[in-house]
Amino acid sequence: MSLSWTMCTCMTVLSLYIGGCQAAVGDACPVGNECTVTGETCSGGACVCDTTTHYQSGSSCVTRLDPGVTCPVSPTNACKDNSVCTLISQCTCNQGYYDSDGPSTNNGICTPSKMFTRKY
Numbered sequence: 001m002s003l004s005w006t007m008c009t010c011m012t013v014l015s016l017y018i019g020g021c022q023a024a025v026g027d028a029c030p031v032g033n034e035c036t037v038t039g040e041t042c043s044g045g046a047c048v049c050d051t052t053t054h055y056q057s058g059s060s061c062v063t064r065l066d067p068g069v070t071c072p073v074s075p076t077n078a079c080k081d082n083s084v085c086t087l088i089s090q091c092t093c094n095q096g097y098y099d100s101d102g103p104s105t106n107n108g109i110c111t112p113s114k115m116f117t118r119k120y
Contacts, residue, residue: 068106082110
């Protein structure tokens with residue numbers, strides 16, 4: 001029994017990875033369907049991170065972080081909506097929002113605070 005191997009090659013704009021070819025962040029996407037990595041989208045002819053769900057870290061797209069999680073100070077959009085990475089490198093809800101599962105856990109969402117007014 002003899003085994004033979006075939007070497008795969010990718011088009012110039014794509015990189016070889018386990019299972020096929022993919023375009024990395026910043027690579028061209030002239031057809032529009034080359035950006036196959038989770039969190040990527042084609043915009044302006046290049047693969048970019050879908051910033052509604054991911055942030056760019058080097059040439060990769062990383063899922064945006066929940067409140068309470070340690071975060072990189074840069075980029076500034078690493079934390080999920082309505083939260084920011086503080087000087088102590090922790091995603092914290094913006095003023096006017098609260099962490100839906102409490103400040104001591106790591107999976108909540110930043111929910112708008114409700115303002116109550118008294119009726120006299």
